[in-house]
Amino acid sequence: MTNKILELKDVRVNYGNIQALKGVNLNVAEGEIVSLIGANGAGKSTLLKSIVGLESLTNGNITFNGSSIRDAGKNRKLNLPTDKIIASGISLVPEGRGVFPEMTVLENLEMGAYLLRDKAEKKRRIEEKYEMFGILRDRRKQLAGSLSGGEQQMLAIARALMSSPKLLLLDEPALGLAPLIIQNIFATISKISREEKVTIFLVEQNAKMALSISDKGYVMETGNIILEDLSSNLLENPKVKAAYLGE
Template sequence: MSELLSIDGITVSYGSITALRDVSMHVNEGEIVSLIGANGAGKSTLLKAIVGQVPLSSGSVKYKGDAICVSKGETHSHSLRTDQIARSGIALVPEGRRVFADLTVEENLDMGAFMVRDDALIARKKQEMYDFFPILGARRRQKTRSLSGGEQQMMAIARALMSSPHLLLLDEPGLGLAPLIIQDIFHKIRLINREDKVTVFLVEQNARMALKASDNGYVMENGRIVLSDSGAALLTNPQVRAAYLGE
């Protein structure tokens, strides 16, 4: 498989606090890859770094072989803006969903298609989202604040898919949701990957659910990658089982 996303030795600092330390990893095209770790490990910072929301102190991020984010010390290179990264085919579903609460479901989907200039394509994509998430179709005229947490998460994923991304980044898609709703969300994630051929990189505290859904996985502790293996192998790893699976 070809590497779709390649992260090479990146370090990110917030003032005197180093959030990521020499992180290297990759996501192959067509895979679901998960990143697990405790609160404050640096997982969300990594996603923000990929889309250019935080600057790199060192290292680089490549997408489809081209550098999209580089540290200021690199020569003959420059980082893309976040909107340029989005246009290249990367979509981020942020932690906490970040829906536009006072807009309707349909208006939220329109916001996800802000880079698309083809009205017919936008209409077709919206219908695809309503078919994929039937509850959104039933509530397309409702204000998003009236949706349940699980419905809002579906809304956030659908909004990201409106731009037809090649790589979907998901930050804690199961956060704050009931176990049955989490199972439904992860079922949808697998369908997006397998049927729509969207590569998925997800950050998730529910390690068992994330690794079960993933081809490969990484474990982050204190801003460093400390383990990497297939999802199945990490599920049986004694260190992972003790630290993240409650066994």
């Protein structure tokens, strides 16, 4: 049996009286690409934020590599702050890319390896990202805010990889991008999974794209997981076809 790198057990998150997540159970095995699809407002982004500690759990527990990173209980050892979660080997590419607009491309990459003190290693990783995304090398001295949407997404992904994470979380990488660029982004994600040995958990409204590159998929509706299956099966599932693939 493969090793579960990420496991969510009965995760609930409330915003005031509104339940954003209503008891989510989910797991991601090492080396896989897992996608979570669902409509706008289903709670997908909340789920990712709760994993990295940007939202507090009302109930449940999240483990990474077998140890607790978020917990609804009072024990602080089970509930790490965001910087400690990042240090343990998770990276998140946030929704809307979240590049630092008034920093250069190079500085954005440097921030991705903020916790790395070894300067030579930092340089090596930057060089590696330039090899992977040639456009970033050309624009390294430009302010990130001046890049196009697609370029910013590349930068956000490259920056997230700078910490050499074991698990990469992506929040709607296709959002607001042109179809051709979306294809490019997804090809890159699949390449990263193959070549970098990074486990990927992807949240996406573009269900067709997400399922076509992932091994396993979850379908979320208003705070609940309603379906869980191999992505290839989900692509053929009549319910998914009707609701998310527009067929």
